[in-house]
Amino acid sequence: MTNWKSPVLALAVVIATVVAFAGTSRPIAAADRQPNIVLIMADDLGIEGLGCYGGLSYATPQLDQLAAEGLRFSHAHAQPLCANTRMQLMTGMHNDRNWICFGIMDPSEKTFGHYLQQVGYKTCIAGKWQLQSYDPPDYPGAETRRGIGMHPKDSGFDSYALYHSLHTEDKGSRYANPTWLEDGTLKQAAGQYGPDQWVDYINAFMEREKANPFFVYYPMALPHWPMNPTPDSADWNDPEKRLDEDPRYFKDMVEYMDKCVGKVVQKIDDLGLRENTLILFYSDNGTHLSITSQTQNGPVAGGKGLPTDAGTHVPLIANWPGMIQPGVSDALVDSTDFLPTMMQAAGHPLPSDHDLDGISFYPELVGEDSSSPRRQWIYSFYDPRPGWDKDHFTRHVSARDRRWHLYETGQLFDVQEDVLEQRPITAENDTAETAAVRKRLAAVLKSQSQSNNDVQ
Template identity: 45%
Template sequence: MRKTRNNNIGKHISGMALVLMLTISLNAQINQPNIVLILADDLGFECVTANGGTSYHTPNIDMLANKGARFKNCHSQPVCTPSRVQLMTGQYNVRNYTVFGELDRSQISFGNLFKNAGYKTAIAGKWQLGEEKDSPQHFGFEESCLWQQSYPRKDTAGHDTRFSNPILEFNGEVKHFNNGEYGPDIVSDFICDFIEQNKDQPFFAYYPMILSHCPFVPTPDSKDWDSQNLGSLTYKGEPKYFPDMISYMDKLVGKIVSKIEALGISENTLIIFAGDNGTDKPIISMFKGTDYPGGKGKTTDNGTHVPLIARWDGKIEKNRTCSDLIDFSDFLPTMCDAANIDISSQTTIDGVSFLPQLLGKKGKPRKWIYSWYDPRGKELKEFARNTKYKLYSTGEFYNIKEDFFEKTPLALVNMNRDAKQSYNKLIKALDKYKNIREEKANIKRGKN
């Protein structure tokens, strides 16, 4: 009798322990949601139908907005490397940008932060941030499937290597595809496989897409797709294929979202979609009833205004819009905030978490954002801006609501009260970053 009673007590304790372990596991899972960051290449705000664009079909991205939040005022840097350095480190380029095509190895990326917090991490798509074999792993990504890591953009015959029959690198190992494969399919499969393999533990998947960057060429869904094509011999390709590329890009976004839904983890997964900079210059789209030229490489809005959409079932209210200013330094603190990752020990974070806005709260909306832009060390453009005005460090001051292409600087005399108030705030913002570049250079040279 006593033995039976003791066995029952043991079973009761074991049962309680199991419940406790499950509870702890569940709480850990709740406190560490999965994060999937999708970054389209050369996709301006105007290309997404949900934003008011009418030239292309983006049903999957639109559905992401319908089931989540859409931001109206997100701004990137005008080209890829400056945007990615800012995105991955949470710092403005004035602090840590070095040269085009490189992320300084002294920097800590969001990959490092998530890996150190116990997340499984992966990156797939476009790299172009360092040619070392271990570059992705150095920055915290345990698994990688990348285009343009150590292997160049073109093969020895001059063919572009990213789309048909691509050349990709898996964890630093180069692989040539020559059986009609399509690069964007391969990297999206890699992300889907990673998500499925890690569905029972917290994961961070960063998907910097290869689409919709030039060369503009047929996709597998195009009528004239040629599976034997070895890649474009021209950098730009033919702009007539851009709509096909947008449709395929949208299709792949839907593929990732469908995988998350099929695994039943959408309530514990924050999905963020954005473009890395404005649309390329040959492309002219229809946006809210008017022609909208691509502005990649320019600091005008058509070079920096990008889509930002986020979905987190049960957390983000459906079909929400937010007009708060967001820039690429804000992504790292936002994702870490969502994942309960402490970043207080990081040297400097310029970004501000917009997680409260995602969750329907006021948060701390930015009064201004800042940009230090000099991708190839030839022509620095530095400015601070709000939703209406922009002030360059050269003194040029624009009402960007009324002067979209910044053709006529405002006279600093006889400004109205609204303009004066914005000018004073923006000049203080510029002053905040005025000497940072010089100070860092002096420290590096050992002068103090």
């Protein structure tokens, strides 16, 4: 019988806060309650942005420490753009099953906030929303799309403080002198910095709900364009320069992002909840195209918006003292996998016949054998249209594993040898190996297209 390290199951066999479980030597934490879950997602950061992944351009000590003391994934992927990833992340479904248009989430969707509320969690979201309305009023076709998405109050979160919750033209700044919607009230803070407001909001929520199991989703604004000074930048001292735009500020933004993560983690420590809190750090897509970062393997150009590794290969760090052993995992992870993973961590795994696309990587986190196989491939339906400033993008449907990437066009790439995907392998040039790979991944494309058509 499989030993799931569920704190809920552990209630039946433990009376202390930290005890051994079912014959294993690893302790479980705070067995008298479900674990807290904190999911932090950077906005526009590929793996080259963190020191723990070999990055050299930016100091990221807080995230590097989380990685050193937790599990770092080497094959986590996202969609190439933020709204595409966030839709998959929050619903556990591929984009072709529920995509309407850019910056719009169907208000009938069930998010991971709803799921966790239903199993007893207090829920909080703070940071960036951009899922209720996106097109400006003068954009062709906007009249059919504006304001039709999900409002934060309906998204499964008891508390929210979010930038870009209303129309695009009303969003204001996400950085200096920020504007955001907080529990139904539109707020502005002259002279302040948006990311500081959201960290303070999250930390106050955790303080308030420390006696209850809580779920915090922190979709960060950092380090997304516009590239502005942070409070740690020299130019912040001049209020007239706080909204200046220049790629040279990107370094400051990445480092302030790391600082924000550190403040949230420190609050969890201060509340004495660290050993009963699963912290996940992820990113929604690759780094901005204008940024080139230095790494141990040479310079890496940002690939946001591209379906290659530069646009989709992102950091994933999981930290849970006593439950997650330090190390590196080569497991494939997709953005649809977070919802089932967090439900299993909460002690309420989805039923085996669930209709979502995600596969729980919880057994990978806690080192348990699983009766279900690891994810063998990632399917991607990527088309961010329609939407303001998205017309220059095109549709890409593909399937991939750790090494190979096959598009529905028939182009196959050996990502291990051709990370920028500049040398397509066509069927006419197949070797026995690539022919077998093509057949396997083509079957994935066919099965996913058929299954998703069936549920629409």
